[in-house]
Amino acid sequence: MKIVAQVKLLPVSAYDVDALAATLRACNRAANHASEVAFTKNLKRRNALQKEVYFALKAEYDLGAQPAVRVVKKVCDAYATLKSNARAGNLGREGSKRRLRAESKPIRFREDAAQPFDDRILTWNLDARTVSIWTVAGRIKHIPFVGSPEALKLLASRKGESDLVMRDGVFFLIATIDVPEPEVSEPDGFLGVDLGVVNIATTSDGEIMSGRRLNRYRRRMLDLRRKLQKKRTKSAKRVLKRMCRRESRHGANTNHVIAKKLVVTAERTSRGIALEDLSGIRQRVTAKKPQRSSLHSWAFAQLGAFVEYKARRAGVPVVLVDPRNTSRQCSECRHTHRTNRVTQARFVCRSCGAVLHADHNGSRNIAHRGDAVWKRGAVNRPRTTAR
Template sequence: MALKANIKAGNLGRPGSERRTKAEGKPIAFRPEAAHPFDDRCLSWQYDAQTVSIWTTAGRIRKVRFACSVDAFKMLRQYRKGESDLVERDGVLYLVAVCEIPETPVDGNPDGFIGVDLGIVNIATTSTGYRAAGRGLNRYRKRQLELRQKLQAKGTKSAKRLLKRRRRKEQRHVANQNHVIAKKIVITAERTGCGIALEDLSGIRDRVRLRKDQRPQLHAWSFHQLAGFLEYKAKRVGVPQVYVDPAYTSQRCSECGYIDRKSRVDQATFACRSCGALMHADDNASRYVARKGQAVWAAGRESRVPATG
C-alpha cells in the first residue's frame, strides 16, 4: 500500500525513471519484528479468565494468558475497541490494544492559563512556580552515552549482548520522567481551573546553531514527547491547551513587555533593562507564555463567534 501511494503521489518519479523502476522491481518484504495486526474475528479477549484466543496459520490457539496492571486492565475492559497488534521486543511478546477513551468536554472559560517554559537545563518551568530540573536526567544521559561508546569500542560478544539488553532503556527512563512531569502540570491545571499554554517549538533543531559539544543535548531533548503527553492528559480531564509563538520569550520582560537580549544576563538570570524586574529566566519566560496563552485563547474564542447579520 505504501509503494502504491508513493507512486500515485509521484514521489518516485515518472514512469520509466530509474528510481521508480528500481522501487517497482524490488520485492515487498516485512521486517521480522514488525507488528502483526488482528481484528476481533482473529483475536478475542476473555476478560474474566484474563486470556486471549488467537487465530494462527496453525489453527486457533485458545486460553493464552496475558498480564497487565490493574489500571490497564480496567481501561482495556471498559474502552477496548478495534484491532490489536502483536509485537515482539527483546524476546517478549506484547499485545497492543486500541482503546477509545471519550474526551471530557473542554472548559470554555478557564480561570487563566499556566505557562510552561520547556528547556534542557530545566525540563519544564511553570508560571505557578513548579520547576522540573533536568540536571539528573542530563547526567543519566551522559552516563548512558559514555557506556554505549565503551561497549561499542570493545566490540566483544558480551559487549554486544549488553548493548542489546540495554537497548531502549534510556527511552523508557525519559518517557517515565515526562509522564511524571506532565501529570503534575495537568493536575495543577485541573485543580485551579486553568488552561495550559506551551511554546510551539516545531523545527527548533533546524533553527538553532550550537557548538559541536552541545548538539547531543539538543538532539536528545524530548520536548515534543512531553508536549504530546501534556496534550492527551489535558484532553482526558477537559483542560484547554494552546500553543504560542516562542519568539523572544527569553528576551521579553513578563512585567513590562520590554525586549532586550541583554536582559538575559546568563542562563538562569533575567534582569529587565527597562523596569528593573529581577527573576529566574525560566520563571520570566513561563509567565510571558501564560499571558500569551490567555491572548491566544481569547483571540480563538472571538474568531469562533458567528457574525451578526
C-alpha cells in the same frame, strides 16, 4: 478520543513463542510483497490491492483469509500515512528529504514489525486474563497476559483492532480504546510552561522541574555505549542489546510524571495550559558538537503530546503560542532586549530592573500569550495521538 492500552503476553511454552514469532515474520514478509506490488502497479487503494495480491498472500505465505486482509490494510495505511504527512508539511526539511527518498522505493516492513489483529483472529477473555490468537501454526488458546490496573480497566471498553508487537523477544498486545472526551471548560487564566534541556519544564507559578537527573543518566548511558562499542566483544554486544530502549523508556516515564503533574495543577486551579510551539526548532538551532547529543535527545515533542492527551481527558484546554522572544521579554513591563537574559538561569530587565529566574520569566510570558490567544479565539492545539 483514542488512547492505547498495552499488555504483556506470557506464552506458556517455547512452541507458543516460536509460533508468535513465525506469525510476525510471515505477515511482514507478506506485507513487503504487497508493498512492492502496490508501488510497482500504483495500487494504493485497499480494494484494488487486495484483489491483486489476496490469493498470493494466502498461497505463498501460509496466511489465513483474515490475516491476509489485515496485511493489505496495513500496507495501504502505511502509504496513506506517508501521503498525509507530505500534505500536512509537518516533516520539516530533513523529514521532507527522507520522504522523497522513501517515495522513490517501496515501503519496507521489518520482520518483527507490529501486525494488526481484529476480533476474528484475536479473542480477549478479560475475566481469565487470557487471549486466543491465530498463528501460522494454528490458533493458540489461553495465552495469559498481564498489565497495569489502568490498562486492564481500559480494555473493558476496547473495540476494533489490536496490534501484536515483539520487543527483545517479549510479546505485547496494544489495543486502541475510544474513551469519552469531556467538554473543555472555560479557563480562568493559563498555566505557562517553559520547556528546556537544563530544566525540563518550568511553570508560571515558579515550579521548576529540573532535568539534571535525566541528563546525567543520558550522559552516563552515552559513555557506557561508547565503551561497549569500542570493545566489540560478544559479551559487550549482549549488554548493548540488553540496554536497548532503556534510555527511551526512562525518558518517557519522566515525561509522563511531569505531564501528569502539569495537568493536575491546571485542573485544580481551573486554568488552561499554554505551551511553546517548538516545531522545527532542531533545524533552526545550531549547536556545538558537545551540545548536539543533549539537543537531539530533548524529547519536548513527546512531553507536549503527553500533556495534550492527559489534558483532553481532564477537560483542560491546551494552546500553543509563538516562542519568539519569550526568553528576552520582561514579564513585568514587556520590555524586550537580548541583553535582558544575563545567563542561562538569570533574567534582569534593563528597563524596570525586575530580577527573575530566566525560565520562570519565560513561562510567565507564555502564560500571557496563551491567555491572549484564547481570548481572541485563535486556538492552536497540538495535533497529537494519545499514548
